[in-house]
Structure formats: C-alpha cells, structure tokens
Amino acid sequence: MIRIGIVGTSSISHRFAEAVAQVEGVLVSRVASRDGGRARSFAEAIGAPGTAIGLAELLAADDVDAVYVASPNSAHAAQIAQAVDAGIPVLVEKPAVLSAADWDAAVARARDRGVVLLEAMRTAYDPGLAVIEAVLPRLGTVRRVSFRYEKRSARYDHVLAGEQTNIFDPALGGSALRDLGVYPLHALVRLFGAPRTVQAVRVGIASATDGLGSALAAYDGFVADVAWSKITDTALPSEIQGEEGSLSIDAIDAPRRLVLTPRGGEAEVIVVEAPANPMVGEVVRLRDAIAGADIASDQHLTAVTLRLVDDLLAAPLV
Incomplete structure (x- = not known):
C-alpha cells in the first residue's frame, strides 16, 4: 500500500483525495498545512488519519511513502527539491514549476537520487485523449487544430473588487x-508534438497577469490555435480539421463526447468511457511509476509544454 501525504488544502486536493479512494493500492495517510487547525479540518473531511504542520514534518513521518504537492505554483520547485532530497516520490500539481529550466533541474535532481517525479497533468492520463489519438487517421491529413479551455473563475470577482x-x-x-x-x-x-513556432496575445487584468489569451502555433502542413480564459465562459468545443473529416471535442481537458463528421458523410457520436473523477488516471500513473514504470516520456511532455508556456508568457499583456 502506497501512503500519500497531501500538501495543500484547496479544492483540488479534495478532488485528488476522492480520486485516490477509487484506486487500489494507494491511500491518503496525512495532510500537511502550515496551519495545524486547517490540516486537521481537511484531514477529517477526507478521512485521512494524520496531519503534519509543514512539509518537513510530513516528509519525516513514517507513514508517508509519496507526496502530492498542491501548494501555490511559486512554492513547487522548492518543495519538489525538499521531497526528492528526502527520497520521497512526488506528484506535483500543474503547472509543475514556473519554467522549463526549473523542470529540467527538478527532473535531473530526481533522476540523480532515483526518485519518482511526475506532474499531475490529467490530460496526460485521460482516456479521452487516447480515443482522439485513435480516431485521428480517419480525418486524413490534419490542416487545422483548435483547442480551448475557457471557464470564468468565481475568484475573478475578487480581482474586480480590487483584491488579490x-x-x-x-x-x-x-x-x-x-x-x-x-x-x-x-x-x-x-497529439502532435512541439510546434515549429508559436505566437501569443495575452489580455491583462487588474491583478497584473493574463486573464485570457490566444496562441497560434505553426506545424508542418497545418496550424493550431489555442485559447484560454479564466474571466469568460464559452460554449464552443475544441476541434481538429482534416482533409477527410473533422472531429469536435466537448472538453479538451477531459474529452467525453466526440463528434466525427466525415467529408460528405453523416456525423458519428463517440462517447468516451472514463472515471467520473478525471484525476484517477494520474493517481494510477503515480502508483505504477513507484512500482517501476518508465516515466521519461511523461517528464518530456511536461518539459515541452512548459517551454511553450515560457514562450507565451513572453508576450506582452494588452
């Protein structure tokens, strides 16, 4: 049994605990927070038997075999290093770190010490992406890709009220x-590897970061546009267009309903079977990685994605 300690008490940690409960061979043993009362309250809510005040105490506990890090993004790199140096496997919430260079350093550190390090990127382990990959040949030569994730955050109201x-x-x-x-x-x-070039426009908000943006990526023979937002909602799906058909995707982070429309033919609905909690896949991958599964490709995907994020963050806010 792999006993996992959770770092952080946000809603994402609660969903992670629910995912752990659905996977054989793992359980949540402790919750860590700088606030002991908050740790106890969260542990009680998810049914975890133990708590810890701070990461050091969590790593020193004799009932913690791995940690899930869900602290603020800026804390990830230091906490990864601390856990890796203690010989404790790490699953770190996306984005794993703030730059591709930070990730390369973290991976090198983990490999030197023989410690598992994975990013909790649920799209990497979602069955919907595997179905999309299997369907791609039916589209013929791909010419356009449009992926989007746009969902207004309730916390944007705090920004509008002048709060951080x-x-x-x-x-x-x-x-x-x-x-x-x-x-x-x-x-x-x-699905397609790293683009040749990428350009972006980011819309700034009062907190001094981007609230939404769009990117245009160039590949050999096709283009891809990517849209993201935490200040607006959309009813538009993602889509892949090929010369022989198109594929509509209900949600690129967790595809569940795909519509394949062949050129000149009738639309075919493809329903993806998947766990209700989309974080189950990353828990399974952590368990398998600790058991010896090769995660070099997982770490490479994170590295390439973070390099793209680095490039897009260089675009000025408008």
Whole structure:
C-alpha cells in the first residue's frame, strides 16, 4: 500500500483525495498545512488519519511513502527539491514549476537520487485523449487544430473588487495561462508534438497577469490555435480539421463526447468511457511509476509544454 501525504488544502486536493479512494493500492495517510487547525479540518473531511504542520514534518513521518504537492505554483520547485532530497516520490500539481529550466533541474535532481517525479497533468492520463489519438487517421491529413479551455473563475470577482487572489497573483505564479492554458497546450503536444513556432496575445487584468489569451502555433502542413480564459465562459468545443473529416471535442481537458463528421458523410457520436473523477488516471500513473514504470516520456511532455508556456508568457499583456 502506497501512503500519500497531501500538501495543500484547496479544492483540488479534495478532488485528488476522492480520486485516490477509487484506486487500489494507494491511500491518503496525512495532510500537511502550515496551519495545524486547517490540516486537521481537511484531514477529517477526507478521512485521512494524520496531519503534519509543514512539509518537513510530513516528509519525516513514517507513514508517508509519496507526496502530492498542491501548494501555490511559486512554492513547487522548492518543495519538489525538499521531497526528492528526502527520497520521497512526488506528484506535483500543474503547472509543475514556473519554467522549463526549473523542470529540467527538478527532473535531473530526481533522476540523480532515483526518485519518482511526475506532474499531475490529467490530460496526460485521460482516456479521452487516447480515443482522439485513435480516431485521428480517419480525418486524413490534419490542416487545422483548435483547442480551448475557457471557464470564468468565481475568484475573478475578487480581482474586480480590487483584491488579490492566488490564482491571479503573479507573485505566486498565478495566471490563466498557467492554470487553464496548460491543458490545451499539453494535449496539443501529446497529439502532435512541439510546434515549429508559436505566437501569443495575452489580455491583462487588474491583478497584473493574463486573464485570457490566444496562441497560434505553426506545424508542418497545418496550424493550431489555442485559447484560454479564466474571466469568460464559452460554449464552443475544441476541434481538429482534416482533409477527410473533422472531429469536435466537448472538453479538451477531459474529452467525453466526440463528434466525427466525415467529408460528405453523416456525423458519428463517440462517447468516451472514463472515471467520473478525471484525476484517477494520474493517481494510477503515480502508483505504477513507484512500482517501476518508465516515466521519461511523461517528464518530456511536461518539459515541452512548459517551454511553450515560457514562450507565451513572453508576450506582452494588452
């Protein structure tokens, strides 16, 4: 049994705990927070037996075999290093770190010490992406890809009220690109590899980071546009257009309903069977990685995605 300690008490940690409960061979043993009362309250809510005040205490516990890091983005790199140096496998919430260089350094550190390090990027392990990959040959030569993740955050209201909040605070690594844009970018890289070039426009908000943006990526023979937003909603699907058909995708972060329309033919609906909690796949991957599965390709996908994020963050806010 792999006993996991959770770092952070946000809603994403709660969903992670729910995913762990659905996977054999793993359980949540402790919750860590700088606030002992908050750690106890969260542990009680998810049914975890133990708590820890801070990461050091969590890593020293004799009932923690791995950690899930869901702290603010800016804290990830230091916490990864601390856990890796303690010999504890790490699953770190996306974005894993704030730059591709930071990720390369973290991976090198983990490999030197023989410690598992994975990014908790759910698109990497979602069955919907595998179905899309299997369907691609039916589209013929791909010419256009349009991926999007646009969902207004309730916390944007805090920004509008003149307050700062973690996910929109650049000092903590917050931005719409890092929070939501990474999903379509990661899916793009997984399905088609790294683009030749990429350009972006980012719309700034009062917290001094991007609230939404768009990117245009060039590949050999086709183009891809990526849209992200945490300040607006959309009813538009993602789409892949080929010379022999198109594929509509309901949600690129967790595809569940695909519509394949052949050129001159009738549309075919493809329903993807998947766990209700989309984080189950990353928990399974962590378990398998600790058991010895090769994760070099996982780490490479994270590296390529973060290099794209680096490039897009260089675009000025408008």
